[in-house]
Amino acid sequence: MVGVIRRLNVLKSQLVGVRVGPGAAVLPQDVTRIHMEFAHKINGGHMGPRKFWRDVLPRLKYWNPAVPMVVNRSTDQEGPAKMVLYFREPGATLKTDAPQPSSSAEGLAKAPKPAEGERVVTIDMKNRHSDAILQEFMTKSGAVLVVPTAQDEAELLAAKDLEEKGTADRVRIKQLNDAARREKALIAQAHSEAAAIKASM
Amino acid sequence: MASLNQCLASLARLNMSAPARPAISSSTIPKFLLPSAAPLARYASGGGGMRKRPAKKKKVYKTFRSYDMAPMEQFSLCDAMRYIRAVEVGQPPASVKYEVAIKIRTHKSGPVIRNRIRLPFPVKTDTRIGVICPEDSPLMVEAQHLGAVAVGQESLFESIRQGNIPFNKLICHVDSQDALKKANLGKILGPKGLMPSAKTKTLTTDIKATVQELIGADEYRERDGVVRMAVGQLGFTPKMLSDNVKTMMNLLKQDVNNAEETHPKTIDEVVLSSTHGPGFSLDGTFDPRDGKIKAEDLQSAM
Numbered sequence: 001m002v003g004v005i006r007r008l009n010v011l012k013s014q015l016v017g018v019r020v021g022p023g024a025a026v027l028p029q030d031v032t033r034i035h036m037e038f039a040h041k042i043n044g045g046h047m048g049p050r051k052f053w054r055d056v057l058p059r060l061k062y063w064n065p066a067v068p069m070v071v072n073r074s075t076d077q078e079g080p081a082k083m084v085l086y087f088r089e090p091g092a093t094l095k096t097d098a099p100q101p102s103s104s105a106e107g108l109a110k111a112p113k114p115a116e117g118e119r120v121v122t123i124d125m126k127n128r129h130s131d132a133i134l135q136e137f138m139t140k141s142g143a144v145l146v147v148p149t150a151q152d153e154a155e156l157l158a159a160k161d162l163e164e165k166g167t168a169d170r171v172r173i174k175q176l177n178d179a180a181r182r183e184k185a186l187i188a189q190a191h192s193e194a195a196a197i198k199a200s201m
Numbered sequence: 202m203a204s205l206n207q208c209l210a211s212l213a214r215l216n217m218s219a220p221a222r223p224a225i226s227s228s229t230i231p232k233f234l235l236p237s238a239a240p241l242a243r244y245a246s247g248g249g250g251m252r253k254r255p256a257k258k259k260k261v262y263k264t265f266r267s268y269d270m271a272p273m274e275q276f277s278l279c280d281a282m283r284y285i286r287a288v289e290v291g292q293p294p295a296s297v298k299y300e301v302a303i304k305i306r307t308h309k310s311g312p313v314i315r316n317r318i319r320l321p322f323p324v325k326t327d328t329r330i331g332v333i334c335p336e337d338s339p340l341m342v343e344a345q346h347l348g349a350v351a352v353g354q355e356s357l358f359e360s361i362r363q364g365n366i367p368f369n370k371l372i373c374h375v376d377s378q379d380a381l382k383k384a385n386l387g388k389i390l391g392p393k394g395l396m397p398s399a400k401t402k403t404l405t406t407d408i409k410a411t412v413q414e415l416i417g418a419d420e421y422r423e424r425d426g427v428v429r430m431a432v433g434q435l436g437f438t439p440k441m442l443s444d445n446v447k448t449m450m451n452l453l454k455q456d457v458n459n460a461e462e463t464h465p466k467t468i469d470e471v472v473l474s475s476t477h478g479p480g481f482s483l484d485g486t487f488d489p490r491d492g493k494i495k496a497e498d499l500q501s502a503m
Contacts, residue, residue, distance in 0.1 A: 001304050001427055001472075004268040007480065012274070014479050018287050033502075036291070053291050062287035066498035071291030100502040102294045102436060 013159035020152050022134055023056035025143035026063050032094060032118060033068040034060075035084040035111040038125065044077040045127035052130040063146055068100055074107030081126040083133070084111045085141055092117025265426035267306045267469055273482050278446070279439050279489040281473050281481035282499050286435070288478040294436035294503040297476045298324060301446060303428045303453060304469040311464035314423040314456045319413075321448055322441045324431045328416050331368030332408060333357060333377045333397065340374055344408055358384040366393070370415050373397035375406050421449075428453060435475065438500035443487055446473070 001007075036057075038049035053071055061069050088094060094117055101109035114120045121140050125133050137143070148156070276284075289297050305314070331351040332344035344352045350367050351357055354377050360366075371390065373381050381397065390396040397403040405411040421430040432449055433442045450471070460466040474480035488496065 001302065001470075004270060004273045008273055011479050011481070015284060018284060057290050058287045061290040062283065065283050065286060065494060066501050068502040069290050070502065073291075102502050103291050105293050105296075 009162060012155060013162065016152060016155040016159055018058055018062050019146075020148045020156055021055075021059055022131070023059035024063055024146040024148075025060065025138065026146060027060070027067060028142045028144075030088040030090070031064075031067060031141055031143075032086045032088050033070070033100070034086070035070050035072070035109075036125075037072045037074070037079075037083075037111060038081040039077045039079055040073050040075055040105070041077055044079075046077065046081050048128045048130045048133055049081045049083070049125040052125065052133050056130060056134055060143075070101060070109055071103045072101075072107060072109040072111070073105050076107065079107075081124070083123040083125055083137065085121045085123070085137075086114060087119050087121065089117045089119055094118060262309070264306065264308050267304070270470060270482075273470070275484035276473075276481045277484060277486040277488060277490060278443055278473070279487060279494070279496050279499060280491075281483065282439055282442065283489065283494065284481065285473075285475045285478040286499060286503065289435055289475055290503070292435065292477065292503070295434055297435035298431040299433035299435070299437065299442055299473060299475050300429060300431050301449065302472045302474065302480065303450075304472070305423060305426050305428065305457065305466050306469050307423070307426050307460075307466045308464045309426075312461060314428060314453070314460070314466070315421070316452060316456055317418050317420050318430075318449060318452050319418050320432065321444045322433065322437060323416065324419065324433060324445075328370060329368045330412055330415055331357065331366075331371045331395075332374070332412070333371070333381055334374040334408065335376050338376075340376070340408060344412070349412065354380055358386060361386055361389055366395075368395075370403075371395040371397055372403045372405055372408065372411050372415070374408055375404065378404065421453075435503050439487070439496045446471075446483075 036049065036053060038053075039046040042050060057069060057071070061067075094115055098115040099112060101112060103109055123133065123136050123140060138145075285299070329350045332341075332349040333354060334340040334344060334352065336354050336356065341352050351360070358380075387396055403411070419430060421428050430449065432445045437445075454468070457466045457468055471483045471485075472480040473483050
C-alpha cells in the first residue's frame with residue numbers, strides 16, 4: 001500500500017473538494033428527490049448537464065445524503081437533457097414504498113411520475129452551462145448555501161498550497177531529468193562518432 | 202571504449218603541449234569531451250584515475266513496509282459511506298462496488314492467507330446455475346427450489362445444443378453422469394468452462410451443498426501483504442455493509458491467528474473504498490460523527 005502521509009494528502013484535498021464549492025447547499029425539507037436525464041457525450045448540448053453531474057451533484061449529495069438523486073444517462077445524443085425536482089405538497093405525507101428507479105447508464109431510469117401529494121419542477125439543461133443550471137436549481141429548489149467552517153477554509157488553503165508546491169517540484173524534477181537525458185544523448189553521440197573515426201582509420 | 206579514451210587522451214596531450222595555450226571555453230564544449238578542461242591535479246597517483254567504489258549493498262527487508270498509523274485520519278463506516286455515496290452519485294448502483302483493502306504486517310516470504318468466504322449479502326448476484334439431474338426426480342424439484350435457472354437432463358441437453366445457455370455455472374448430479382457423457386456436449390460446454398467434472402467439484406451427490414457453495418462464495422488472498430476484496434454494492438445499506446465487513450474481518454482474524462509461528466501476521470489497517478471513490482481508513486465504529494446525519498439517511502436509492 002502507498003504510504004500513510006501521501007494517501008492522507010490526496011484524501012484530504014479530495015474530501016474538502018466534496019464539502020466546499022459550488023453545490024454545497026442544504027435542500028429544504030420538502031424536496032423529496034431529484035432526477036436528471038442527459039446523454040453520455042457532450043455533443044448536442046449535453047456538456048452542461050454532464051459537468052453538473054460530475055462537479056456539482058457530489059456536493060449536493062454530500063450535504064443531502066437522504067435525498068435520492070438519480071441520474072439517467074442514455075446514448076441518444078439528440079435526446080432531452082432535463083432535471084426534475086420533486087417537492088412534497090405542504091401537509092401531504094408520502095408513501096414510503098413509491099417506486100423509485102436507481103441510476104442507469106443505459107437510459108433505463110426514466111423520471112417517475114410524481115406520487116400522490118408530490119409536485120414536480122422541471123429545469124431544461126440542454127445547451128446550458130453548468131453554472132447557469134446551478135443558478136436556476138438554487139432558485140427553484142430554495143436550497144440554502146453551506147458556509148465553510150474555519151477548518152474547511154484552512155484545509156482548502158493547505159490543499160492549494162500543496163498543489164502549488166507539487167507543480168513547482170514537477171518543473172524542477174523535469175529540468176533535472178531533461179539535463180540528464182541531454183548529457184546521456186551527447187555521450188552516446190560522442191561514442192558513436194569515436195567508433196566511426198576508428199572504423200575509418 | 203578504450204579507443205575513445207586513447208583518442209581523448211591524445212587530444213588532451215596535444216592541448217597541453219601547445220605553446221600558446223588557448224583559453225578553453227568550457228561553456229561551449231562539454232566537460233566530458235575535454236578532460237583537460239577539468240583540474241589536472243591528480244592526488245591518488247597510480248590509482249588509474251577514478252576508481253569505482255563497490256556498489257552500496259541495498260538493505261533487504263524481510264517484511265513488507267509498514268507505516269506509523271498515528272497521522273492517518275480514520276473514519277467511521279457511515280462517514281466513509283457518506284463520502285463514497287457523494288462521489289459515486291449517479292452511477293448505476295449494481296455495477297459500483299465497495300471494496301476493502303486490509304493491510305497485514307507479514308513476512309515477504311512464507312505462506313500467504315487464502316480462503317473462501319460466504320458474505321451475508323453476496324456482492325456478485327449474477328450467478329445463474331444450471332443443474333443436470335434425472336428428469337421428474339425429487340432432485341429436480343430441489344434444484345428448482347434452490348434457484349437453478351435451468352434444470353433437467355435430455356431437455357437441458359437439447360436446449361444447450363440449440364445454443365440456449367441461460368446459466369453461467371453448471372453442475373451435474375452423479376446419477377446423470379452417464380447421460381452427460383453420452384450427450385457429447387464437451388465441444389459446446391468445454392470452451393465455456395461449463396463442463397461438469399469432479400475436478401472442479403461440479404459433479405456432485407449433494408446438489409444443495411454445491412449450489413450454496415457456488416452462490417455468493419468469494420475467494421480472497423493476500424498479495425504483497427494486502428488482502429483486497431469487494432464487500433458490497435453501492436446500493437447496500439450501512440447495516441448490510443457493516444455485516445459484510447464484520448464477517449470478512451472475523452474470518453480474516455482467524456486466518457491471521459492461525460498463521461504459522463515462524464511467519465507471524467498481524468492486521469495493520471482496514472481501508473474502505475469504492476470503484477471510483479477514495480480510500481478511507483476505518484476505525485471500527487459505525488455511527489456517523491456528524492450528529493445531524495443518521496445511518497438511515499444513507500440508504501436512499503442511488
